[in-house]
Every structure is written in C-alpha cells, then in structure tokens.
Amino acid sequence: MGILEGKKILVAGVLTEQSIAFSVARIAQEQGATVVLSNFGRALSLCQRIAKRLPQEAAVVELDVTNTEHLSTLADRLREHVDGLDGVVHSIGFAPQEAMGDGFTEVAWEHAATAFQVSTWSLASLTQACRPLFGDTASVVGLTFDATVAWPVYGWMGAAKAALESTSRYLARELGPEGVRVNLVAAGPLRTMAMKSIPGSSQFEEAWEGRAPLGWSVTDTEPAGKAVAALLSDWFPATTGEIVHVDGGFHAVGV
Template structure:
C-alpha cells in the first residue's frame, strides 16, 4: 500500500511540471491518492495540459482563491469528482513586482493588500471552503519561505509569508477540534515560475547550496514535494501548527 492509499486530495497551484504542486500531485498519485486540481482564468488551459503529464490525468476546477463566489461553490464542485477530501494543498502566492525587488519602502497599500490577500488570507479561505468535505478530519498543508528573516528582494512577499505562518497556527487551533491538521513546508529556493517572477531572486538562491549542510539543488522540487506528501499522510497524526523546513538545513545555520 502507498503512503496515501485511498486518500482524496485537492491540490492548488499546478502551473508547470517544475512546480512543487505538480510534484506533490504526481507523488500523491504514485502513493495511491486520488487528486483534484484547481486553477483559474487564463491559467486553466495551461493546468489542464500539465495535468495530462501526471500518472493519471486529474480534473481541474476553476478557483480564484480571492473570489467569494468560487470559494462558496468549491465544495459542491469538488463533490462532482470525489465524495470527500482527506487533504488540501495550498500552493498559492502572488505579489505585484512593485512591492518586491527592493521596493519595501515604496510599496503602496493597494499592491501590498493584493499580496496579503492572495498569499496569506487565501490559506484560511481555502481551508474553510474545503472543511465541509473533510468530515473525517484530514490535513491542510501550505508552502512558505522562512519568514524569520528579512531576505534580500523578498520585501512585502516576506511579510505576507510571515502572516501565512501566523495564520497556520490560528488555523491549527480552530480546526484541531475537527481533527484537521494544518502545517507548512518551508522550502529552500527552487527555480519555479513563481521564483523567477521575483526581481533579483538569483541573489538569494546562489549562496544557498554553499550554506546548506546537506547541500541544495535549486533545480528540483522533489524534496519539498515529499515533505508535503508526508504531512498529508497518516504518519503525522499529532502534528499541527508546525513549520517543517525542507531547505538543506540553512534555517539552522548562522550567517
């Protein structure tokens, strides 16, 4: 039996086959799970094409995580494919370039608000929207980038990730009575589409392999995806509100 045998999962954020979310969906299927994907807008067609590269082509639902209408109808639309959910993967994040790349002091509230809505508040929104389907409990897993520090060029996205990490703790508190665990994977820098959209991101990632005790390969999302799959499984039944670092060990090293 696979690690996720018989489980039914909702995975957001699959856009390319290099993304963490794609590797999560692939590994989850290989470990026995049934997977439903989400995408939205012009990205829908791209996600549908990428879904064909999975071991089993997964259905793709429309979901704008900032749309109350989409969130309100999510449970009913998921039920068209699976009768319940055992896990949800939040791989959603966006900030306008005007609030990254050294623009912390000049970032305006409208753009900062977008970053926080999409990258932070949507974690709670997605979990609440999926909760009616998680009648037997389950696991919600999100993705962060270590928000303990002020990273070069990350700016307001770093603030949004700090909010995400705080939201994870509160979500764990409020969903725990329903036997729903909420945890985050803090991954090292990976050359994904999201990373490439951050101005100057190379300045952050270049030194990472030298600082990581285990080394670090920026070209693969596999280690981070394995961490997500582990947290979706039943092997962490008493772990919630946690941030698991999959970064080669950089988080534990001094400067």
C-alpha cells in the first residue's frame, strides 16, 4: 500500500518527461494516487501525450493561470474526473527572456510583471481555485529554486521565486486552520525546459558539480519528485510553510 493510496492530486504544469512534475505524477500514481494533469495552449497537446506515458493514463484539464475564466471554472472541470482533491502540485513558472540575464534594473515592468503573475501569484490563485475541492485536510506543494541568495543570469525570475517563497508562508498561515498545508521543494539545477530557457544556466551545473556534498545529477528528477510525493502524503501532518531542499546539500555549505 503506497503512501498516497486513495488520494486525488492535481499536478499543474506538466510538459515533458524530463520535468519534476512528470516525476511527481508518476511517483504519485505508483504510490496509489489518482492524478490529473494540466497545461494550456500549445503545451496542452504535449501534456496530453505525456499523460499516456504514465503508469496509468491521466486525465488532463486546460489551465492557464493568467486566464480568470480557467481559474473560476477549474473546480467544476476537475469534478468531471475526481470528486475532490487531497493535493495540488504547483509546477508553474515563466519569465520572458527580457526579464532574465544581465541588466536587472533595466527590465521593463511588463516583463517583470509577467514573471510575478505566472510564477508567484499563481500559487495563491491556483490554491484558491482548488479550495472548494479540499476536504478536512489537503497539501499544496510548489517548486522553487533557492531564493535566499542572488544568482547569475536568473534576473527577475529569482525575485519572483523569492516572492513565491513568501507567498507560500502567507498561504500556510491563512489556510492552516482549514487543514491545508503549503510547502515548497527547492531542487538543485535540472535540465528541464524551464532551466534550458535561462541564458547561461550551465553556470549552475558547474557550481553544483564542485560543491554539493552528496553530488548532484542534473538529469535525475526523481529525488525532487519523491520529496514532493512525501509532502503530499500524510507523513508530514504538522509541517507547513516549509522549504525542503533537494539539492545534494549545496545550500548548506560554503566554498
């Protein structure tokens, strides 16, 4: 019997088999969960294809977190596949190329605003959209890239991740009385579509190779996926507002 036996989980933002979100969906199914995936636009067809590569084909719903109609109808559309939700995985992030790289102070508000709306505000809006489906307890888990420091080339996505981490704490504070836990997993650099879109991201890989005490594989999403699955389970009943680092120990050591 798996640690997610009988649970219903939405994994938002699944795009490729190389993504953390795909690993989460696969592990969740292997641990007994019913999984629903989401994406939108051109990525929706990719998500539908990916859904067939899971141990059991998962249902897919369309969700653009910048579309208020998608958010307002999400609960009803999810009810076509599940009768409630025990967990939500927020694997959503985007910043225009203009918002990353050098020239942090030169970035126009419209580009920074996109990064914040898609990567930060969406954690709150997605949680709110799913709230009618939560029972006595639920777990919301998001993905971050350690925002306690400034990184090269990450630009306004780094600032959006810092805001995401703060947002998770505010959500934990507000939703805790309803039995809803909100936590984040901070994974090390992985060769996902998100990381590949960052100019100069090879710098992250080089840093991890030399500093992570446990070592680090930039192609292995399973450790992060397992951490998310654990937080979705009942094995962390009193943990909320937390950031779990899955980075080979990189965050804990200096040079």
